[in-house]
Amino acid sequence: MAVFTPLGDAQVATFLEPFDVGRFVSLQGVAGGTENSTFFVTTDRCELVLTLFEQGEQEELPFFVDLLDYLDAYRLPIPGPVHDRDGVALKRLADKPALLFPRLPGRHPENPSLEQCRVIGDTLGRMHQLSRHFSGHRPNPRDLSWLTAMHHKVLGFLRQEDQTLMKNAVDDFEGEFAARGELPQGALHGDLFRDNTLFEGDRLGGIIDFYNGCTGDLLFDLAIVINDWATAEDGRLDQARHDVIINAYQARRALTADERALWPTMLSMTALRYWLSRLLVVYVNPPAHDLTPHDPTQFRTIFKARQMYGTLPLPEAPASTAGQSKTAR
Ligand SMILES: Nc1ncnc2c1ncn2[C@@H]1O[C@H](COP(=O)(O)OP(=O)(O)OP(=O)(O)O)[C@@H](O)[C@H]1O
Numbered sequence: 001m002a003v004f005t006p007l008g009d010a011q012v013a014t015f016l017e018p019f020d021v022g023r024f025v026s027l028q029g030v031a032g033g034t035e036n037s038t039f040f041v042t043t044d045r046c047e048l049v050l051t052l053f054e055q056g057e058q059e060e061l062p063f064f065v066d067l068l069d070y071l072d073a074y075r076l077p078i079p080g081p082v083h084d085r086d087g088v089a090l091k092r093l094a095d096k097p098a099l100l101f102p103r104l105p106g107r108h109p110e111n112p113s114l115e116q117c118r119v120i121g122d123t124l125g126r127m128h129q130l131s132r133h134f135s136g137h138r139p140n141p142r143d144l145s146w147l148t149a150m151h152h153k154v155l156g157f158l159r160q161e162d163q164t165l166m167k168n169a170v171d172d173f174e175g176e177f178a179a180r181g182e183l184p185q186g187a188l189h190g191d192l193f194r195d196n197t198l199f200e201g202d203r204l205g206g207i208i209d210f211y212n213g214c215t216g217d218l219l220f221d222l223a224i225v226i227n228d229w230a231t232a233e234d235g236r237l238d239q240a241r242h243d244v245i246i247n248a249y250q251a252r253r254a255l256t257a258d259e260r261a262l263w264p265t266m267l268s269m270t271a272l273r274y275w276l277s278r279l280l281v282v283y284v285n286p287p288a289h290d291l292t293p294h295d296p297t298q299f300r301t302i303f304k305a306r307q308m309y310g311t312l313p314l315p316e317a318p319a320s321t322a323g324q325s326k327t328a329r
């Protein structure tokens with residue numbers, strides 16, 4: 001369960017008082033999640049989610065609040081934090097930073113339908129159209145320079161074949177990124193896995209968990225989505241899901257020639273990013289709780305499949321956005 005800091009009813013009732021959300025009725029800890037404490041809160045007016053931040057870079061929380069407020073203002077299906085009557089969203093509770101959100105309907109898709117894939121591609125494309133104009137700044141903490149610095153920490157835990165695979169890939173990525181063109185920049189979700197979305201049937205209730213949000217290459221976000229949403233059991237790409245996501249995305253924002261050139265590298269690099277982050281959790285910085293960590297081998301399989309089979313041909317952008325691709329800086 002993901003309640004690392006238990007809360008009492010009276011504590012939460014007091015916490016809610018400055019907000020215009022109605023009177024406290026009940027509180028329920030949420031089992032999902034591994035990083036923060038999450039609670040569903042019911043008032044006599046609405047259903048809310050209360051998040052206590054247990055770890056991570058807490059000084060970065062104002063960036064996340066600004067980004068969520070920005071995206072929420074454009075009516076994307078992304079819940080902005082609830083602000084109190086004085087306009088303050090970021091609070092403290094039980095000596096932890098705390099945010100309150102509207103509770104969204106839906107479930108995480110395990111086996112996403114093509115329509116759910118279309119919706120996520122479309123929503124990410126819309127988000128990136130807008131996020132390119134977001135004025136906040138938080139360099140991507142999981143980019144290639146992180147990979148380069150951190151992969152050394154896990155090499156000693158890997159068998160020789162995997163050490164070579166990882167070291168060679170990082171060297172290759174460095175060469176390929178050094179030669180890359182200029183890629184469109186903007187704010188990213190940074191972790192848009194299926195379990196950070198809630199769907200009711202094919203309707204997207206919303207995207208949650210922006211705490212890997214940052215600014216950087218928009219292509220990084222799309223690669224994360226493809227690796228999680230459009231990968232078959234054996235790690236290879238699922239063509240139907242891949243094409244539906246890319247087509248829907250490009251109907252909002254066409255990929256530039258430089259992005260297309262870097263795409264196979266970005267897909268591999270983001271697969272390695274998750275293999276590495278999961279290895280770091282298992283071997284280097286195990287969390288204090290005993291929740292089962294995400295399985296690193298799943299992303300080793302995906303990474304190896306990208307290395308062996310490359311990527312699928314990228315569909316062309318539709319005529320409605322194709323003209324953007326030369327100017328999308
Ligand atoms: N706004 C929301 N509406 C409905 N459910 C939510 C909302 N926010 C979070 N949840 C539920 O709480 C769970 C945990 O939330 P969240 O993903 O933010 O936690 P976390 O500890 O940061 O997780 P992770 O391990 O994915 O980093 C989600 O999987 C979801 O079921």
Ligand SMILES: N[C@@H](CCO)C(=O)O
Nearest residue numbers: 191193274277278294
């Ligand atoms: N989405 C991440 C966990 C949260 O950062 C993973 O699957 O490893």
